[in-house]
Structures are given as C-alpha cells and as structure tokens.
Amino acid sequence: MKIKKIHSFLVYPGKGEDEQHPLQGLEVTERKNKLFYMLRDIFENAQKDCRIEIAFNSTNQQNDFRDDLIGYIKNYRVDNGEKIAARLQSQTTKRSGLGLMFIIYGESGKKKKVVISRFPVEQGIYVEEGDSSLTVEFLDRIFMKSTLRYKAALFSGNSTVNGFWDGLVVDRQTNSKLSEASDYWIKEFLDSDFKTTSAAGTARLANALREAVSSANEVATKSALIGVTELVNSLDGQTTSIEKVCKRFAVPEEGMKLIRSQIKNHQILGERFKFSRAEFAKHRMYRAVETDRGVIIMAENSIFDDDVKMTPIEDSNEVEITTEGFVVDYKLRKGR
Amino acid sequence: MVKLESEYRSLRSRLLVDVASNLEHHIKNILKDVPRIDRITARAKAVDRFIAKANKMDDDQKKYDDPINEIQDLIGARIITYYLSDVDLVAAELENHIRFIENHNLVPDSTSKFGYEGQHYIMFIPSDVLPTDYELNDNDPKLFELQIKTLHQHAWGEASHDIAYKSNVKLNADQQRRVAYAAAQAWGADRIFEELSKELLHESS
Numbered sequence: 153m154k155i156k157k158i159h160s161f162l163v164y165p166g167k168g169e170d171e172q173h174p175l176q177g178l179e180v181t182e183r184k185n186k187l188f189y190m191l192r193d194i195f196e197n198a199q200k201d202c203r204i205e206i207a208f209n210s211t212n213q214q215n216d217f218r219d220d221l222i223g224y225i226k227n228y229r230v231d232n233g234e235k236i237a238a239r240l241q242s243q244t245t246k247r248s249g250l251g252l253m254f255i256i257y258g259e260s261g262k263k264k265k266v267v268i269s270r271f272p273v274e275q276g277i278y279v280e281e282g283d284s285s286l287t288v289e290f291l292d293r294i295f296m297k298s299t300l301r302y303k304a305a306l307f308s309g310n311s312t313v314n315g316f317w318d319g320l321v322v323d324r325q326t327n328s329k330l331s332e333a334s335d336y337w338i339k340e341f342l343d344s345d346f347k348t349t350s351a352a353g354t355a356r357l358a359n360a361l362r363e364a365v366s367s368a369n370e371v372a373t374k375s376a377l378i379g380v381t382e383l384v385n386s387l388d389g390q391t392t393s394i395e396k397v398c399k400r401f402a403v404p405e406e407g408m409k410l411i412r413s414q415i416k417n418h419q420i421l422g423e424r425f426k427f428s429r430a431e432f433a434k435h436r437m438y439r440a441v442e443t444d445r446g447v448i449i450m451a452e453n454s455i456f457d458d459d460v461k462m463t464p465i466e467d468s469n470e471v472e473i474t475t476e477g478f479v480v481d482y483k484l485r486k487g488r
Numbered sequence: 489m490v491k492l493e494s495e496y497r498s499l500r501s502r503l504l505v506d507v508a509s510n511l512e513h514h515i516k517n518i519l520k521d522v523p524r525i526d527r528i529t530a531r532a533k534a535v536d537r538f539i540a541k542a543n544k545m546d547d548d549q550k551k552y553d554d555p556i557n558e559i560q561d562l563i564g565a566r567i568i569t570y571y572l573s574d575v576d577l578v579a580a581e582l583e584n585h586i587r588f589i590e591n592h593n594l595v596p597d598s599t600s601k602f603g604y605e606g607q608h609y610i611m612f613i614p615s616d617v618l619p620t621d622y623e624l625n626d627n628d629p630k631l632f633e634l635q636i637k638t639l640h641q642h643a644w645g646e647a648s649h650d651i652a653y654k655s656n657v658k659l660n661a662d663q664q665r666r667v668a669y670a671a672a673q674a675w676g677a678d679r680i681f682e683e684l685s686k687e688l689l690h691e692s693s
Binding site for chain 2: 207211262318345419
C-alpha cells in the first residue's frame with residue numbers, strides 16, 4: 153500500500169493544564185532516509201505489531217476521536233493531524249511525559265489505512281567512533297520504539313461512512329500493573345475499549361475449559377485443566393487472553409490442544425479481555441458438597457445429580473452420600 | 489446494478505448466511521437463562537431487499553454511494569420478549585456480551601402519536617460466529633442490526649409493514665389513523681401486560 157502522507161507532532165503532557173503547549177507539526181516529505189524507512193516498516197508491519205482489538209465507545213454512532221480520524225482520512229492536512237495531536241496532548245499526563253507522534257496514512261484502491269504511533273522520550277548516550285578517538289555525548293531527548301511505553305494504533309477500512317469503528321493497538325502496558333498508563337492510550341486518547349467485553353471473554357474461557365476437561369482422556373491433563381478453573385479466579389479484574397491464561401498456569405500441551413479444539417477461530421485465543429470472577433462463576437463446572445466432618449465430594453455439574461447420591465438418614469439431620477466408580481487418582485492439598 | 493447484485497449474492501452466500509445462522513445460535517446461548525423470550529432469529533438480508541435499499545433515494549440523491557460497505561443491516565437479528573421490562577433485561581445481558589456503536593429506543597416523534605416502537609442496536613459481529621479460522625477483512629461487514637421488541641410491538645410492526653411502507657398506494661388520513669389506532673392498541677396491551685406481570689409474576693418469584 154502506498155503511503156500518501158506522514159505527519160509528525162511533538163506532544164507535551166497537557167492533561168488538566170489550563171494552557172496547552174503550542175503544537176509543532178511537520179510533514180515528513182523526505183522518502184529516502186532512515187526515518188522514512190523506519191516509518192514505512194511501522195506502517196507495513198502494523199497488522200503484526202498491533203494485536204489488541206479495540207472498538208470506539210459510542211451509543212449514537214458518534215465518537216470524538218473517530219470524528220478527528222475521519223476528518224484526517226478525508227483531508228490529510230497538517231491542521232487535521234493537529235486535532236489528533238491536540239487530543240493526545242490533552243490526555244497525556246506528566247507521568248507519560250513528552251512524546252513524538254506520527255500519523256501515517258496510506259491508500260490502495262478503496263482501502264484506507266492510518267497508523268498512529270507514539271514514541272516516548274528517553275535519555276541515552278550517543279557514541280561516535282573515529283579512527284583514533286571516541287566521542288561520547290549525553291542525549292536527553294531520544295524517542296524510541298523498543299520501550300514498554302511505545303504505543304501504536306492501526307485503523308483501516310473501505311468506508312468512512314460505515315467503517316473505522318474498530319481498530320488494533322499495541323500497548324505493552326496492558327499486561328502490566330500500570331493499567332492507568334494503558335487507560336491513557338486506549339480509553340482516554342482513543343475513546344475506546346477492548347472489543348471483547350469482560351463477560352464475553354470470560355465466558356469463552358469458561359466454556360473452552362469446561363469442554364476441554366470433558367474431552368480430556370488422560371487424568372493428568374484433566375487434573376491440570378481443573379486446576380486452572382480454580383487458579384484463574386486470582387486474575388479477577390486483570391487484562392488477559394485465553395492464550396495468556398494457559399501460559400501463566402502452565403497448561404500442558406495436551407490441554408492446550410483440547411482448548412484450541414474448542415475454539416473455531418484461533419484468533420480468539422489471543423483476544424484481550426478483562427477477566428471477571430463473577431462471570432466465570434456463572435459457568436460453574438463443578439459442584440461440591442462438604443460435610444461437617446470435612447469430607448468433600450466434587451463432580452462435574454452435569455453428572456453430579458446422577459453420580460452422587462444423597463440420602464437423608466432417618467430421625468437425623470445427617471445425610472448419607474454415596475458414589476461408585478474406579479479410583480484413578482488421589483490428591484493431597486493444603487487445607488483452607 | 490447487475491454488478492452490485494452479483495457482488496452481494498457472492499458475499500451473502502460466501503459469508504453472511506453462515507454468520508447469521510451462527511449469530512442466532514450465539515445470542516440464544518447468551519440469553520439461555522433470561523426468561524420470557526418468545527423467539528430469537530437472525531438472517532442475512534435477502535438479495536431483493538438489499539437491492540431495494542441500495543436504490544433508496546434521499547432528496548433526489550442516492551442515499552448510499554457504496555451500499556455494500558454502508559448498509560449496516562446486511563445481517564439482522566431480532567429478539568421478541570413477552571413484556572416491556574423483559575426488553576431491558578435482554579438489552580442489559582447483550583450489552584454485557586457484545587460491543588455496539590448505536591443503542592436507540594425507537595418511539596414515535598411526538599407523545600401524541602402512535603407507531604413503530606422497538607429497541608435497536610448496531611452491534612459488532614462477534615468473532616465467535618465467524619467461519620472457522622476466518623478473519624474479517626475490510627470488504628466484509630463488521631456490524632449487524634439487532635432489534636428487541638415485545639410480542640405486541642412485533643405483531644404491529646409485521647402487520648403494518650406491508651400496508652404502511654410497501655403498499656404502492658399512499659394511505660389516506662383515515663387509513664393512517666387506523667394504522668395508528670392499531671399501534672395504540674399494541675402500546676396499551678404492552679402496558680397492561682407489564683403491570684400484570686409486575687403484580688403477579690414478580691410477586692410470586
């Protein structure tokens with residue numbers, strides 16, 4: 153796809169400020185230097201780098217960021233780019249600091265594509281080696297792509313009327329505890345949220361785990377997957393994906409295969425969502441009964457009533473609990 | 489127009505029919521514990537209806553420059569509930585599960601008029617309903633229209649649709665009034681059943 157325009161803006165922290173720092177915008181016109189090649193790589197590889205699906209917030213088919221984005225797509229002038237930069241500046245805190253923003257726009261037939269990237273400012277040391285000398289210089293304004301704080305967003309579509317309601321972002325901070333920093337890019341600047349809702353993502357995970365447990369033939373695999381259904385509750389409120397859950401709790405390869413086989417579209421495995429303990433509990437897979445003596449009988453919800461018999465004992469409040477089957481495993485766990 | 493029809497036929501058979509069927513199943517799964525739902529349906533827009541909509545005029549100009557990319561209800565889903573408060577229950581559950589760009593409670597534009605009513609959404613097609621390992625590209629629709637209505641709203645809507653909107657004859661004042669009267673009756677029936685459901689069903693549960 154041919155790049156039609158690149159604009160660059162130095163964006164200062166401006167959140168909560170009465171007066172905003174004047175924005176300096178620049179069109180990157182030179183097409184045969186390292187900067188252009190780097191930006192071209194960012195543009196061409198955006199689909200690989202930006203893996204988090206987002207959707208703009210809207211209840212009436214209106215979203216302020218999208219309006220600015222569409223304005224830029226229709227007329228990719230520096231003043232339209234400045235609106236996007238101004239928006240970023242108004243949401244940038246001192247903690248996020250100074251940043252260098254690029255807007256890269258391309259077209260191919262009907263298809264339009266915009267990549268917005270933000271390079272955070274860093275400090276570094278520049279070294280130049282001569283034949284017999286070494287020059288070392290401290291640089292306090294370097295903008296780097298490799299840091300945790302680098303952010304990018306990709307939007308593409310055929311129609312500015314009906315398209316461009318969703319996009320993809322790279323935000324290395326969504327996984328960290330710095331959710332406030334991540335909220336700045338996705339929620340505040342882009343006025344968006346994960347495309348997969350908390351309930352939808354959690355339900356998918358629950359259903360995939362349940363079906364994988366049911367289809368597991370090996371006891372070790374079954375046991376590992378059942379373990380995940382309990383451990384996963386520790387992720388309440390955290391951003392994750394099905395892939396990340398499996399990696400975090402070391403699901404064995406056989407278990408991973410079973411989970412993958414439950415999901416028709418493998419892209420879903422990587423879709424980000426906020427895990428909800430309450431939602432997960434709605435898809436409870438196991439029922440357990442515990443006696444006053446500390447005996448616990450647990451079974452899959454779907455077979456509990458058939459396989460666990462509970463008979464009241466006459467003239468008593470006690471209950472006789474019976475079940476039949478072959479013993480395949482013993483477990484030793486720490487008490488509560 | 490022949491090219492557009494051929495393009496839409498291809499999109500419809502390649503993708504939309506399967507997605508609509510999967511979407512219906514997906515919504516039924518989301519709402520499996522929500523009571524008092526009469527039916528859940530989803531469909532890919534029929535070719536003749538697409539062409540009719542693509543040809544729609546707006547002040548002597550074509551409404552859509554690029555119908556395939558601009559028409560938002562190539563896939564439509566409909567949920568019919570028993571009572572008015574069930575519409576809210578269904579809406580809340582679906583909003584929890586599917587992102588949307590529009591949420592619109594359609595009512596007549598004046599409090600003294602009676603006509604079409606329903607809760608309409610434009611929502612994102614969930615990845616769960618796409619064909620195996622399919623990634624939507626920019627030529628595919630990403631949105632679908634969802635309507636949530638009561639039995640009475642739906643009955644009036646269906647019965648009046650061909651009469652009020654598809655008939656080649658413009659309704660005279662009396663005919664318009666009778667269509668509005670029928671809408672008022674549906675509105676009234678909804679109110680009465682809602683009151684009764686609150687008095688009888690919610691009390692007993």
